Amino acid sequence: MVSFVESSPLITKENGTAARPLATSSGEPLTVSAQRHCAILRMLSESGRISVDEIATRFDISSATARRDMNALTVAGRARRRRGELVPAGSFGAEQHYRARALIQVGAKSAIARRVAQHLPHEGTIFVDAGTTCFEVGRLLAERPGLHLMTNSLPLLALAPQARARLSTIGGEARRLSLAVTAGFTQSWLDGLRFDAAVVGAAGVDPMLGAYTSELHEAAVKSAALCRARVRLLVADAEKWNRPNVVHFAPWSAFSFFATNQTPAEAARARLTAAGVRLLVTAA
Numbered sequence: 001m002v003s004f005v006e007s008s009p010l011i012t013k014e015n016g017t018a019a020r021p022l023a024t025s026s027g028e029p030l031t032v033s034a035q036r037h038c039a040i041l042r043m044l045s046e047s048g049r050i051s052v053d054e055i056a057t058r059f060d061i062s063s064a065t066a067r068r069d070m071n072a073l074t075v076a077g078r079a080r081r082r083r084g085e086l087v088p089a090g091s092f093g094a095e096q097h098y099r100a101r102a103l104i105q106v107g108a109k110s111a112i113a114r115r116v117a118q119h120l121p122h123e124g125t126i127f128v129d130a131g132t133t134c135f136e137v138g139r140l141l142a143e144r145p146g147l148h149l150m151t152n153s154l155p156l157l158a159l160a161p162q163a164r165a166r167l168s169t170i171g172g173e174a175r176r177l178s179l180a181v182t183a184g185f186t187q188s189w190l191d192g193l194r195f196d197a198a199v200v201g202a203a204g205v206d207p208m209l210g211a212y213t214s215e216l217h218e219a220a221v222k223s224a225a226l227c228r229a230r231v232r233l234l235v236a237d238a239e240k241w242n243r244p245n246v247v248h249f250a251p252w253s254a255f256s257f258f259a260t261n262q263t264p265a266e267a268a269r270a271r272l273t274a275a276g277v278r279l280l281v282t283a284a
Helices: 032-047 052-059 063-075 106-117 132-141 184-191 216-227 266-274
Strands: 079-082 085-088 124-128 147-151 166-169 195-201 204-206 210-213 229-235 247-250 257-260 278-281
Touching: 032 052, 032 063, 032 079, 032 085, 052 063, 063 079, 063 085, 106 132, 106 229, 106 257, 106 278, 124 132, 132 147, 132 195, 132 229, 184 216, 195 216, 210 216, 216 229, 216 247, 266 278
Parallel strands: 124 147, 124 195, 147 166, 195 229, 229 257, 257 278
Antiparallel strands: 079 085, 204 210, 210 247
16 A cells, blocks of 8 residues: 655645645655545545535546546545545444544543533533533533433433432433434434423534434434424534534534534634524633
């Protein structure tokens, strides 16, 4: 497998500057197409998706050449095709177990939880979704005796003996990977409930389209909880940004707040503002 050494960008219509050729780790110059592939991957890491037309325009090549570049990156496992666009290779990776995800971005998740807790009441009923960031939020809320927490998170329910808040679960089947309660019974329970607030997580976030998750039944629970809540908060660390997953469960307009640990790009912030979403950003 060829490994690449960081170098200057290619000549593009935008920069109009001559660049010294990229090289392999052994110092051999890359071909023009290989240099272009490196530049496409850099663009992909910044934008999260890129179309045939964008590649063709950026590098002044034909659409057929742009498609060949996309195919080459897909075959090499460096990116994936989705609805005619190129997306990061990790966008649809295998779902990790809850315990593995709990070890990722620990500081960021704790910081997000503290910020979110500042915007939630000390009395009332709050739905707290399954997920590692949501658990951190729920752990803080469990110290408030005036709250009734409704959740599908098995780890959060395990705190019930020590919690000052009242904890209740929604009926359903426990998933081993996510430690979430889902399926048909869950939907029936949610039909008769209303929440002062709902805190939900996501497996991936698209700057334009909203929130994604990896499992259909969990998506249904998230959507149902959002529909029944007065205030709706999405919590997701920056690792989820530009990484749409399998199931799209809510557009940006479904949320009141989006809490994360890094400020999104200007275009994404404008999209959130247009959807009426308040951005909460905190350092890890």
